[in-house]
Amino acid sequence: MSDFSVIGKRTAMVDSSGKATGLGKYADDFSVPGMLIGKILHSPYPHARIKKIDASRALALDGVVAVVTGSDAPNKYGILPVGHDETALAVEKVRYVGDNVACVAAISESIAEKALELIDVEYEPMQAYFDPEDSMKATSDLIHPEKPGNVEKDYHHVFGDPDQGFAESDVVIEGRYIANEVTHAAMEPHCTLASFEIDSITGNQGRLTVWSSTQVPYYLQHKLSIVLDMPMSQIRVIKPLVGGGFGAKSEIIPLEIIAAVAARKAQAPVKITYTREEVFWAHRGRPRTIVDLKTGVKKDGSIRTVAARVVQDGGAYCSYGVVTILYSGALLGALYDIPNIRYDGYRVLTNKPACGAMRGHGTVNVRFAFESQLDEAAARIGMDPAAIRNRNLLKPPCLTVNNLRVRSYGLPECIEKVVTGSRWAERKGKLPRGRGLGIACSHYVSGAANSIIRSDMPHSTVNIKVDRDGGVVIYTGASDIGQGSDTVAAQIAAEVLGCSMARIQVIAADTDLTPVDIGSYSSRVTFMNGNATLRAAQAAKKLIAEAVAKRMNCSPEDLIFSDDKVWKKGAAEESVTVAAAAPTVSGHVEGQILRGSVQQKRKDEGVKERMSFEEAVVTAMDIQGTLTGVGSYAPPPDARGGKHKGGGVGPSPAYSYSAQVADVSVDEETGEVTVHKIWAAHDCGRALNPVAVEGQVIGSVWMGLGQALQEEMVWKHGLLMNPSLLEYRSASGVESPEIECYIVESIDPEGPFGAKEASEGSLAAAIPAVANAIFDAVGIRLRESPFTPERVLAALRSKKAGAKKLQLTRNADPENPGSFREHGGSLCFKGKGPVRHALDPAMVRPGTTADAAEEMGGAD
Amino acid sequence: MSLPDFQVLRPRTNAEAVELLARHAGDIRIIAGGTDLVPSMRQKLFTPKFVLDIRAIAELNGIRESAAGLSIGAMTTLAAIERHPAIRKNYSVLREATITVASPVIRNMATLGGNICLDTRCLWYNQSLAWRKSCGFCIKKDGNLCHVAPGGTKCWAAFSADTPPALLCLGAQLEILSPQGVRIVPLQDLYSGAGEAPLKLASTDLLAAIHLPAASSGLHGAYKKLRIRGSIDYPLAGVAVTFRNGAGNPTANSIMKDVRVAITAVNPAPLLVREAAKQLEGKPFGEATAELAGELAGELAAKSARPLTTSALTPEYRKEMVRVLAKRALLSLA
Structure with a gap:
């Protein structure tokens, strides 16, 4: 590792100063002359036919320029080719409370908001479905008529012989696990500014430029072209700084299309920024999931079979749903050695905001179930939870039973690190009552081996331009959304070219300037864009090396690029006339050398053994004219998975691994769970930027803790009860425990410098680690997340003989969850739910008879 | 979400403020x-024509000590x-409650x-206009329904301040x-117990000071x-306990005097x-x-608590926690 000069060093993010000072620009910081503000009218009904929309009163309001509705852009789109079921604005019907009905473009936000009140919409309510298991029984009022039983997609996979596996098992454990719905809660709300140029010759609307907070600028360009009927080459998408995505921005969000449609109709630029409530409605988070899991193990701890039936409450549109339900099954494999797997997955439509991809896409909720059940199995056969995990390790390189190719595998070392760090052997099971330790593992892909649109096209392409000033510009389509991909690209190029980071500029994610990259999702960027950058830098280096070699009378292989210098192997140390002029960053006199003067200098100096980086570049340009390197990456064919239906999702060129130990205490009077510390080890292949890896691992664990303890979207008849960061409780600094992070470097044979995924793989283990620790502390097995104080207390009370029974969770046993309750467990409403009525406040229904408060014991 | 249109009035004196209110x-x-007011105005819970900004009135600010006790400007x-x-020294329970309010940044404002004078809160009320429209307006704002006690005619929004x-x-x-003119009223007489109109203040009243x-x-x-x-969180339940120890030393086994227990966030008013x-x-x-x-x-504290489903966590749990918190508050003084 000491062989590297930039790689493996703790490096500040190249865009951090702009973020810290406020000079950096996010989408909402942009404005253009004549820009209008767009505001969206959302549906108050979960499922209703639109009979009439009359915008005449809104249009009459001074300051309103245009009102757009579904008929202005009826073309269907969706992130997946199999899921083109969305339109910019509702056509014919609305499918969830918050669905998009119309958009007003006006000269100010407040006028646009006032105009929304003046749009008259006549709805005809339809039967709505909120519970996926009920929704599957639907025969009428289907959410999408082409999806019978409201099932978006179901898959049934059998690998090996699961029945035989169960027969061989000494212990078989079955259980139902429920993970409630969570959302990304990225700091930056979605924002899009769309602006058409006027064609200078025809005077018509010409090219479209869109600034948007997105993880996938190229998909956005593609979907805009579908909806607007424009060639992609006429659409430029620019991704400015993005304030976090976590999957929320990994597909096309309604406002991105609506802003463009509104700009077209208003004939003026339109900017839309979501309110936090609208961010919750746009959602695309992790679906509520029912996991019926069955695991068979032998007495020696070896896992023989896993069978899972998974039902996901997907919301009203497909979004990434087909991929999510496939990941849930595929990633049962590739963590442990499991010879037999049966998987039945159902992605179900319901009348709620669409779920999509969220950090740890598809694997998190099933991992919670699996790792919890593995602990139960270990207890049944009297084995230590860490030991049973060690007993079931893969032996790579290998192909799993479901055709996933595993090469690098740092899981054993991850387990060892956290077991040692937490002093597991001396402390586990020996802590006083109320305090406990729990262990769990997880893994994730380093990019999907197959892109959304299956093709042999490269997934990442990078151009590098080296100019005579000695500056290096990387043009990459990869989207830095805060995870640090720009910095990693700069580091890789600097390492290859042997130049300092200060020489490198990264121009990223602008469809006019940068070559295509499919986006920042599935933790693919370091691996795939990193490899493309590596190849582009090597190509540029090759051109420089060939020219310099000629000049130094040696072969290119004999040259060393390092420290902003190029020299011949074995060159005398003292010939440092040029090197003495260091630091030679751009702007220094060496950077100003013009070609003529270099030629003059060369004549004067004769054969050299050492050059500055600038000199080497200029020497190469004498021969090449221009100096560019290009590189691309496509996953190798043998990593692309099996041929079975749905076999394209899950395969990856490499997998990351994580192991965690949680140390928690449980307050048996209040049910509050306090996490004291998490030890988290993550195998990321090679840590290109260790401080960024630690940040990602700690962030993943922290986000997992949110889902474990307090984050939960609460519903009542399709109405989201907590669409704000006040009531949707992501952890604050106060309850964030110390997270001790161990980086494990398994050096992947195909990753750039051996690197693989770092940003998602550690999330999933946090939830079962806490669940297992709670069991260790107080002996309750929570099978429904999050583990809120009342769920914990309800489980404790039900165990305690003679304890006062309390209706804390309305008969829902958090140790044995049945079906979804309409509103989780933390917030139960006995009431009938929202009474929907005509929108006029004067039209409220008269109150019904008895004072229900009396019945609830609430009246004085 | 934009603020509704309004005009700001900035009086310099109490007299001017009272005159403008009238x-x-x-x-x-x-x-x-x-x-609290600004987010609520964005949600269109309040759309007044005028907003009286009393920050420039010097006499409303500051803490004054006297033989009668402590006077705190509103x-x-x-x-x-x-x-x-x-x-910190003499009225420590107030400090203890104060530091639990929201976050340091918010406490600066x-x-x-x-x-x-905090407005009562309910999950069905503290929502945007579009959200409230989608479920029917309630007793507290623009309607006559109650979503937490269907059929009810009373508003059960919870008074959710810590101090x-x-x-x-x-x-x-x-x-x-x-x-x-000026009048002095005990704090408990300020609260009506009705969720929809929690304060017994006339629209011309200005709270000037709090005397301890x-x-x-x-x-x-x-x-x-x-x-x-x-x-950040508002209380989902809160309990304050004070007493004077007969022996002047709380650790000695002695007699409790002047005992007071008060609860918040589990009723439409804070209660003794x-x-x-x-x-x-x-x-x-x-x-x-x-x-x-x-x-x-x-x-006894739990008996007085009547929480309904106005916030996260079930009413049963919140009531149960009132019991635990009251006990713990007292034990923390032992």
Whole structure:
């Protein structure tokens, strides 16, 4: 590792100063002359036919320029080719409370908001479905008529012989696990500014430029072209700084299309920024999931079979749903050695905001179930939870039973690190009552081996331009959304070219300037864009090396690029006339050398053994004219998975691994769970930027803790009860425990410098680690997340003989969850739910008879 | 979400403020720190024509000590209360409650007067206009439904401020200005108990100061708060307890005097639990007896709590926690 000069060093993010000072620009910081503000009218009904929309009163309001509705852009789109079921604005019907009905473009936000009140919409309510298991029984009022039983997609996979596996098992454990719905809660709300140029010759609307907070600028360009009927080459998408995505921005969000449609109709630029409530409605988070899991193990701890039936409450549109339900099954494999797997997955439509991809896409909720059940199995056969995990390790390189190719595998070392760090052997099971330790593992892909649109096209392409000033510009389509991909690209190029980071500029994610990259999702960027950058830098280096070699009378292989210098192997140390002029960053006199003067200098100096980086570049340009390197990456064919239906999702060129130990205490009077510390080890292949890896691992664990303890979207008849960061409780600094992070470097044979995924793989283990620790502390097995104080207390009370029974969770046993309750467990409403009525406040229904408060014991 | 249109009025004196309130009665809201009012205005819960900004009135700000006790200007920020040495020393329960409010950043803006006059909260009410439209307007705003007690005619929105239970225990008095002059009212008389109109204040009234009597100085006190998140959250339940130890030393086994227990966030008003005060008065309090006193305080406090599903966590859980918090508050003083 000491062989590297930039790689493996703790490096500040190249865009951090702009973020810290406020000079950096996010989408909402942009404005253009004549820009209008767009505001969206959302549906108050979960499922209703639109009979009439009359915008005449809104249009009459001074300051309103245009009102757009579904008929202005009826073309269907969706992130997946199999899921083109969305339109910019509702056509014919609305499918969830918050669905998009119309958009007003006006000269100010407040006028646009006032105009929304003046749009008259006549709805005809339809039967709505909120519970996926009920929704599957639907025969009428289907959410999408082409999806019978409201099932978006179901898959049934059998690998090996699961029945035989169960027969061989000494212990078989079955259980139902429920993970409630969570959302990304990225700091930056979605924002899009769309602006058409006027064609200078025809005077018509010409090219479209869109600034948007997105993880996938190229998909956005593609979907805009579908909806607007424009060639992609006429659409430029620019991704400015993005304030976090976590999957929320990994597909096309309604406002991105609506802003463009509104700009077209208003004939003026339109900017839309979501309110936090609208961010919750746009959602695309992790679906509520029912996991019926069955695991068979032998007495020696070896896992023989896993069978899972998974039902996901997907919301009203497909979004990434087909991929999510496939990941849930595929990633049962590739963590442990499991010879037999049966998987039945159902992605179900319901009348709620669409779920999509969220950090740890598809694997998190099933991992919670699996790792919890593995602990139960270990207890049944009297084995230590860490030991049973060690007993079931893969032996790579290998192909799993479901055709996933595993090469690098740092899981054993991850387990060892956290077991040692937490002093597991001396402390586990020996802590006083109320305090406990729990262990769990997880893994994730380093990019999907197959892109959304299956093709042999490269997934990442990078151009590098080296100019005579000695500056290096990387043009990459990869989207830095805060995870640090720009910095990693700069580091890789600097390492290859042997130049300092200060020489490198990264121009990223602008469809006019940068070559295509499919986006920042599935933790693919370091691996795939990193490899493309590596190849582009090597190509540029090759051109420089060939020219310099000629000049130094040696072969290119004999040259060393390092420290902003190029020299011949074995060159005398003292010939440092040029090197003495260091630091030679751009702007220094060496950077100003013009070609003529270099030629003059060369004549004067004769054969050299050492050059500055600038000199080497200029020497190469004498021969090449221009100096560019290009590189691309496509996953190798043998990593692309099996041929079975749905076999394209899950395969990856490499997998990351994580192991965690949680140390928690449980307050048996209040049910509050306090996490004291998490030890988290993550195998990321090679840590290109260790401080960024630690940040990602700690962030993943922290986000997992949110889902474990307090984050939960609460519903009542399709109405989201907590669409704000006040009531949707992501952890604050106060309850964030110390997270001790161990980086494990398994050096992947195909990753750039051996690197693989770092940003998602550690999330999933946090939830079962806490669940297992709670069991260790107080002996309750929570099978429904999050583990809120009342769920914990309800489980404790039900165990305690003679304890006062309390209706804390309305008969829902958090140790044995049945079906979804309409509103989780933390917030139960006995009431009938929202009474929907005509929108006029004067039209409220008269109150019904008895004072229900009396019945609830609430009246004085 | 934009703010509705309004005109800001900035009086310099109390007299000017009272005059403006009277002139625009019914069409005006007072803004103090704004930490609660501004988000509510964005949600169109209030759309007044005028907003009276009283931040420029010097006489409303500051803490004054006298033989009668402590007088706290209504515009004194929670951060200033937190730092004040006399409050820390003699009225510690107020400081303990204050530091649990929201976050340090918000406490730099939020005022004691604002916290006392906080609007009641309900998940069905503190929502955007579009959200409220989608489920039917409720008794508290624009309608006549109640979503937490269907068919009910009363509003059960919970009073959700942290400092009032502490102030109730301390016997706080309010100085209220109106066109008719100055009047002094005990804090408990401020609250109506009706969720839809929680304060017994006329639209021409201006809360000027909060007086803490000298008699309450030096009381032992504690405040415990239920919340899911370690900061930012409003209380889901809160209990304040104060008493004077007969022996002057809380650790010795002695007699409890001037016992007060108050609860918040589980009713439409903060409440003094009078039964607890009555039953605990004169009881021994020491290592052996504190547990017993705690249990009793908890039982009685929980009896007074009537939470409904106005916030996260079930009412049953919140009620149960009132019991636990009251006990723990008392035990923390043993």
